[in-house]
Amino acid sequence: MVLPLGAAAQSQNSKSESLIRHGQRALDAEDFARAASDFEQARQLSPDNLEVNRGLLLSYLQMKRLDDAENIGQAAVERWPQDAQLQHWLGLVYFKKGQNPKALELLQRSENLDGSRYGIHLDVALVLLSGDQYSAAGEELERTVKLDPEAALAHVLLGRCYQNTNRTVPAIEQFKMALRLEPNIPLGHYHLGFAYASVGRKHGAIAQYEKELAQTPDNPSVLYQLGHCLLEAGDLQAAVSHLKRAAGLDPSNSDAAYDLGKALLLEGDAEGAIFALRHALALKPSDPSPHYQLARALQRTGREAEAQQEFQNFSALKKNQPVQGGMAAGPTQ
Amino acid sequence: MPKIAFLKLSLVLASAAILSIGLWSPGITPVQLSPSEQSHKLPAEPRSTNRKNSSSSNSVWFADTTRAAGIDFHLTCGSLEKRYIMESMCGGIAVFDYDNDGWMDIFLVNGSTLDDLQAQKCHPSKLYRNNHDGTFTDVTAKAGLNHCGWGFGVAVGDYDNDGWEDLYVTYLDGAILYHNNHDGTFSDVTAKAGVGNAGNWGTSAAFGDYDNDGNLDLYVANYVGLDLKHLPEFGQGPFCQYRGIPVSCGPRGLKGGRDRLYHNNGDGTFTDVTEKLNIDPNAYYGLGVLWLDYDLDGCLDLYVADDSSPSMLLHGDCKGGFTEVGVPAGVAYSADGREQAGMGIDSADYDNDGWPDIAKTNFSDDSNNLFHNDHTGEFTDLAGPADFGAVSIPFLGFGVKFLDFDNDGWPDVFVANGHVNPQVDQHSFGVTYAERPLLFHNLKNGKFDEIGTSAGPAISRRYVARGAATADFFNDGRQDLLVSVLDGSPILLRNQVSNSGHWLRIKTVGTRSNRDGFGARVQVKVGSLTQIAEVRANSSFESASDPRLHFGLGSSAHADSITIHWPSGMTDRLGPEAADQELVVEEGKGVIARYRRSQMPAKLEFPGLTHAPMPQ
Numbered sequence: 001m002v003l004p005l006g007a008a009a010q011s012q013n014s015k016s017e018s019l020i021r022h023g024q025r026a027l028d029a030e031d032f033a034r035a036a037s038d039f040e041q042a043r044q045l046s047p048d049n050l051e052v053n054r055g056l057l058l059s060y061l062q063m064k065r066l067d068d069a070e071n072i073g074q075a076a077v078e079r080w081p082q083d084a085q086l087q088h089w090l091g092l093v094y095f096k097k098g099q100n101p102k103a104l105e106l107l108q109r110s111e112n113l114d115g116s117r118y119g120i121h122l123d124v125a126l127v128l129l130s131g132d133q134y135s136a137a138g139e140e141l142e143r144t145v146k147l148d149p150e151a152a153l154a155h156v157l158l159g160r161c162y163q164n165t166n167r168t169v170p171a172i173e174q175f176k177m178a179l180r181l182e183p184n185i186p187l188g189h190y191h192l193g194f195a196y197a198s199v200g201r202k203h204g205a206i207a208q209y210e211k212e213l214a215q216t217p218d219n220p221s222v223l224y225q226l227g228h229c230l231l232e233a234g235d236l237q238a239a240v241s242h243l244k245r246a247a248g249l250d251p252s253n254s255d256a257a258y259d260l261g262k263a264l265l266l267e268g269d270a271e272g273a274i275f276a277l278r279h280a281l282a283l284k285p286s287d288p289s290p291h292y293q294l295a296r297a298l299q300r301t302g303r304e305a306e307a308q309q310e311f312q313n314f315s316a317l318k319k320n321q322p323v324q325g326g327m328a329a330g331p332t333q
Numbered sequence: 334m335p336k337i338a339f340l341k342l343s344l345v346l347a348s349a350a351i352l353s354i355g356l357w358s359p360g361i362t363p364v365q366l367s368p369s370e371q372s373h374k375l376p377a378e379p380r381s382t383n384r385k386n387s388s389s390s391n392s393v394w395f396a397d398t399t400r401a402a403g404i405d406f407h408l409t410c411g412s413l414e415k416r417y418i419m420e421s422m423c424g425g426i427a428v429f430d431y432d433n434d435g436w437m438d439i440f441l442v443n444g445s446t447l448d449d450l451q452a453q454k455c456h457p458s459k460l461y462r463n464n465h466d467g468t469f470t471d472v473t474a475k476a477g478l479n480h481c482g483w484g485f486g487v488a489v490g491d492y493d494n495d496g497w498e499d500l501y502v503t504y505l506d507g508a509i510l511y512h513n514n515h516d517g518t519f520s521d522v523t524a525k526a527g528v529g530n531a532g533n534w535g536t537s538a539a540f541g542d543y544d545n546d547g548n549l550d551l552y553v554a555n556y557v558g559l560d561l562k563h564l565p566e567f568g569q570g571p572f573c574q575y576r577g578i579p580v581s582c583g584p585r586g587l588k589g590g591r592d593r594l595y596h597n598n599g600d601g602t603f604t605d606v607t608e609k610l611n612i613d614p615n616a617y618y619g620l621g622v623l624w625l626d627y628d629l630d631g632c633l634d635l636y637v638a639d640d641s642s643p644s645m646l647l648h649g650d651c652k653g654g655f656t657e658v659g660v661p662a663g664v665a666y667s668a669d670g671r672e673q674a675g676m677g678i679d680s681a682d683y684d685n686d687g688w689p690d691i692a693k694t695n696f697s698d699d700s701n702n703l704f705h706n707d708h709t710g711e712f713t714d715l716a717g718p719a720d721f722g723a724v725s726i727p728f729l730g731f732g733v734k735f736l737d738f739d740n741d742g743w744p745d746v747f748v749a750n751g752h753v754n755p756q757v758d759q760h761s762f763g764v765t766y767a768e769r770p771l772l773f774h775n776l777k778n779g780k781f782d783e784i785g786t787s788a789g790p791a792i793s794r795r796y797v798a799r800g801a802a803t804a805d806f807f808n809d810g811r812q813d814l815l816v817s818v819l820d821g822s823p824i825l826l827r828n829q830v831s832n833s834g835h836w837l838r839i840k841t842v843g844t845r846s847n848r849d850g851f852g853a854r855v856q857v858k859v860g861s862l863t864q865i866a867e868v869r870a871n872s873s874f875e876s877a878s879d880p881r882l883h884f885g886l887g888s889s890a891h892a893d894s895i896t897i898h899w900p901s902g903m904t905d906r907l908g909p910e911a912a913d914q915e916l917v918v919e920e921g922k923g924v925i926a927r928y929r930r931s932q933m934p935a936k937l938e939f940p941g942l943t944h945a946p947m948p949q
Contacts, residue, residue: 166576166760200700200726202717234718234780262668266713292670296663299711311660314670326418326572326583327753328641328674329698 016045016052023055032062050080057089061096069093077106084114088123095127103127118147122154129157134164152182156191163195171195184215190222197225202233220250227256231263239263247276254283258290265293270300288317392831393738393774393784395814397791399825403468409456410444410819414755416567417447418557418583419505421753422536422620424731424799424817425486425875428806429498431476432517435915435928436463437804437879439815441823442502445483447561450505455481458502467807467827477518478502480509486800486875490540490549492526493601494848501528501551503535503875505561508553528595528603534559535590539871541624542847543633544653545900548597549847554619554637555590557583580754584640589616592637596653610655617642621678623872625689626854627662628710631902633852636664638675638693648710661711664691664704668714673699677801677874681735681744682706682865684779687856689867692721692746694730694874697764701725701733701748721746721773724783728768729753732801732874736812740834740885742862743775749816749874751797767795770816791826798824804879809930810836810913812883817876835886835912837895841868842919845901849880850920852900857884858893858908886912 019042026035036059042052053076060069073090080086091106107124114120121144128137138161144154159174175192178185193208209226216222227242243260247253261277264270277294284290295310411420425442432438439461449456460476461469473479483505492499497513508530511519523529533555540549565572565587568579572586592613595603606612613619621638628634632651638644643665647655659665667673674696680689688706695701700722704712716722725748732749739745750768757764772788773781786793800817807813811828818824837857841850853868870880886892894908899920907923910916917926 166764198726200723202723232717232723234715234720236718266718289669289671292666293668295661296711299661307661315660318670323585323641323672324571325574326580326585326641327575327696328585328672329575329696 012045016042016049019045020049020051020055023052023059027055027058027062030062032059035059036063036065048079050076050083050086053079054083054085054089057086057093061089061093064096066093066097070097082113084110084117084120086110087113088117088120091127092123095123095130100127100131115143116147118144118151118154121147122151122157125154125157125161129161132164134161137161138165150181152178152185152188155181156185156188159191159195163191163198168195168199186215187212189215190225193225193229197229197232202229205229206233218249220246220253220256223249224253224256224259227263228259231259231266236263236267240267247279252283254280254287254290257283258287258293261290261293261297265297265300270297273297274301286317288314288321291317393772393787394789394829394831395738395772395792395826396789396829397824398467398827399822401467402825403470404439404441404461404823404825405471406441406443406459406461406823408441408443408817408819408821408823409446409449411446413820414567415581415753417559417564418581418587419483419534419559420444421581421819422556422799423483423485423875424819425484425502425537426800426802426815426817426823427487427489427500427870427877428802428804428815428879429489429500429870429877431460431498431500431513432462433497434463434465436465436808437806438463439469440478440487440500441817442484442487442875444485445505450483450561453481455479457481458484463806465808472517475517477520478511480504480521482506482509486535486537486554487877488538488540488551489870489877489880490551490851491848492540492549492551492597494548494843496848498849501538501540501553503530503538503553505534505559507531507533508535508538522601526601526603527605528553530555530593533590533593535593536620537622537871537875539622539624539869540849541633541635541851541869541871542597542900543594543624543635543649543655544596545632545651545846545852545902546597546599547843547845547847547901548599549849549851550597551595551603552622552624552635552637553593553595554622555592555613555616556618556620556640558588558590558616575754575757576760578754578756578760580756584618584642589618589642591616592619610653612647612655613637613645615642617645620676621693621872621874623678623680623691624852624869625680625691625867626852627680627689627691627706627712629688629854631898631900633900636678636680636691638678640674640676642672644673644675644693658710663712663714664693664702667699667702673702676729676731677733677749677872679733679735679746679872680867683735683744683746683775685743685862685864687863687865689865692733692735692748694725694733694748697727697729697752699726701730715779718779720780720782725771727764728771730771731799732816732876734801734803734814734873734878736803736814737775737836737883737885738772738812738828739774739830739832740810740836741775741777741887742834742859742864742885743777745775746773746781747771747801747803747814748773749796749798749801751799751819765795767797769793769795770798770801789829791824796824797821799874800876801873802876802878803883805838805881805883808915808928810838812879833885834888835890837884837886837892837910837912838915839882839884839895839897840880840915840917841882841897841899842917842925843899843901844920844922845903846899846920850899851880853920854898855882856894856896856898857886858895859886859889859891860893862887881915 023038039056087110091103094103121140125137125140141158155174155178159171162171179188189208189212193205197205223246230239246256257280261273265273280290291314295307298307410423423444427440443456443458459473462472486503488501500511510523512522538553565582573582596606617639623636632649635647646659677694691704693702703716703721705715728750735744748771755766772785797819814826816824843850870877897905915928919925
């Protein structure tokens with residue numbers, strides 16, 4: 001039977017809409033391959049359907065078929081230049097491909113088309129953060145939390161932006177807010193601990209790191225920061241314990257090996273310190289600090305000649321170190 | 334219309350980012366809270382676990398008695414914008430008994446401005462005489478301390494052993510030695526003495542007898558070589574930035590000033606032995622000076638706090654020579670081998686193990702040092718374990734003094750703070766120009782409790798503080814504090830600790846040794862506790878303190894024994910002695926005078942009957 005032209009078109013539309021609905025459900029179920037298949041079929045039926053193109057772009061993006069996503073996205077953006085979501089997702093495609101300037105251009109265009117969406121600000125911020133543009137990212141995140149004050153993750157990210165732009169006080173407020181909203185948000189306690197430590201509140205930092213560690217007991221970075229703080233606070237036994245674990249879990253962490261050496265030396269275990277410091281040096285031979293510490297450890301064991309050699313190595317490396325600023329303001333971490 | 338879950342997508346990306354700790358950690362620029370933010374914006378940090386041991390800290394109180402004391406001095410130090418480095422480094426104060434009446438007087442060094450310096454307009458330094466009743470009288474005009482220049486630091490010592498304290502004041506260009514004429518006046522004897530430090534910008538200076546010949550020698554820390562006609566442009570260049578904002582330049586990028594060591598010839602003249610003894614060959618940026626005998630070999634050593642360059646420890650060889658041992662001794666750098674912006678230094682045996690330890694202040698973002706003497710010629714920075722370091726990170730420290738404010742026999746610490754760049758107040762760095770001081774209570778277990786916010790409003794207030802000196806201004810057995818404030822008035826902080834212990838004060842009078850007894854090591858035993866202290870006036874930042882040794886005796890009404898090791902090698906053994914008195918001890922004779930509080934000269938009896946000069 002041959003359907004009339006109008007009826008055929010109606011049937012085609014109906015099939016297309018059905019495929020779009022299936023595609024949506026697949027996306028919601030995170031079955032991206034099926035979603036892509038549905039939207040591909042729908043696109044054959046309705047190539048000029050905006051929703052179809054959006055769905056297909058998103059499906060490819062989620063499947064990490066980035067070249068396909070780019071092709072679809074570019075064509076769609078050309079066809080619908082005023083569609084904020086297409087620009088947004090194509091921007092994310094470029095972000096995932098490591099092409100940040102292009103990503104930023106598209107995301108900001110999307111933001112200009114429709115700045116009322118929480119997600120666009122968050123994604124612009126993420127792209128900026130990946131380029132260490134903390135001030136600009138912070139501004140985006142401020143917009144984000146204004147649109148959704150309950151978004152714990154955005155508060156954490158905003159806190160990191162503040163922390164990295166010398167605004168520790170508001171950073172601490174953001175971390176606390178995030179933890180109030182979501183007490184177990186990943187790395188919330190870690191970031192708060194880091195902020196506390198940077199202003200000399202070691203005991204507060206230790207408490208936060210311990211909370212983070214309760215959630216992720218084998219995270220070597222948390223273990224290291226906790227060990228570092230314990231060392232600074234003079235709790236040498238606990239510091240050694242955590243630093244040993246941190247170094248064991250991440251043998252490439254030269255800072256953990258260095259701090260372990262320092263802690264052991266303060267504990268009076270010069271031989272243990274020498275072993276750890278030599279390991280730190282093997283990982284980072286151009287760092288003067290382990291040479292200095294090693295020289296002091298060797299002094300303790302009476303190995304004066306070796307100590308002198310390490311002091312010389314230390315001095316030689318220091319001469320090559322660039323200095324910053326007019327006065328020696330020391331790093332606190 | 335499909336409802337696409339872009340929010341979920343964003344969160345997936347964000348989670349991936351945040352879960353990677355390493356993503357931002359390396360780029361983190363830690364900053365500090367300003368004290369006001371610490372106290373007002375943030376919920377109170379739980380006090381340190383040591384707090385429960387700090388039994389007497391609740392009763393510690395210092396009151397600002399400056400106005401009542403009649404001290405009306407204003408410290409001028411360049412423009413308020415601090416466009417040049419010398420505009421941030423003034424603040425010398427000296428506490429000394431210039432008229433030998435047994436009461437501590439005050440000398441305050443004044444700075445200047447570029448315009449006034451050029452116009453030869455003077456900002457006079459001032460001498461205040463202690464009236465014995467909590468007030469002071471400005472006696473500058475009579476005293477003749479009238480050199481016109483841009484002053485910085487001051488050292489006190491009886492360089493000619495005539496029994497009267499003399500003054501040495503450093504300036505932006507050179508220095509002045511004032512000889513005490515015994516009649517309330519001073520004479521400029523710089524040229525005759527040969528200690529002019531010509532062409533140098535001196536900061537701290539200190540008298541000490543490094544060759545034990547009985548005459549006080551003089552060390553002068555020089556900071557930066559400045560050409561006032563070609564000053565480095567504010568904010569121009571990599572050494573004129575702080576956290577990315579333009580600030581005054583230096584000291585990095587500027588030529589360092591080589592310190593000078595003057596040997597006292599014993600005839601009122603000195604010989605510059607800097608080159609001969611190879612002192613400070615690298616011309617580091619010198620700021621703090623401290624004579625001490627860290628290895629107890631009977632000969633003075635010298636510790637110099639250098640700014641943004643390694644600090645120096647000059648070990649005296651008892652033959653008039655020095656070896657620089659700062660690096661192997663562990664006091665040249667931070668515990669991690671970093672240069673620090675060393676400002677002020679002081680020494681005391683904070684853990685009562687019989688060996689002198691060292692405290693040093695540094696820039697903000699950095700920890701102050703507490704160098705523990707390991708008895709091996711080496712030191713270990715225990716600032717962290719002692720709870721002395723982390724709390725100092727937000728502060729830029731200058732003057733530092735050990736004192737036993739509660740007379741419990743364990744040295745506490747005071748630190749004067751204040752940033753060098755007023756520009757920080759225009760940014761939300763969490764750093765402020767004015768900062769509160771830090772007051773550390775010794776917990777007798779190697780740890781301190783910082784109690785500055787609970788020791789009275791005068792301590793918890795914010796200042797741009799520089800010099801700090803200790804003294805018992807009121808001869809009441811309690812150590813008070815004097816702090817200089819940049820572009821402001823000094824603060825006289827009277828010790829009003831309510832449950833203070835007993836005390837003993839010792840004034841040394843050398844005969845074979847230098848008259849002041851500088852360098853004498855005094856040991857006081859009370860029960861099972863043995864305290865040691867060295868006699869000196871000069872330490873901290875550009876300042877001189879009450880040279881009388883002050884020992885807290887806690888609940889004990891007497892000291893069991895007192896041993897004085899004089900620089901000459903002679904030893905005097907005394908005791909037992911009752912508490913709550915000042916002993917004047919003469920080398921080889923023992924106690925020659927005792928003063929209880931009620932017996933202190935009640936009014937000025939110039940030129941001083943009770944502390945009459947010893948015959949030569």
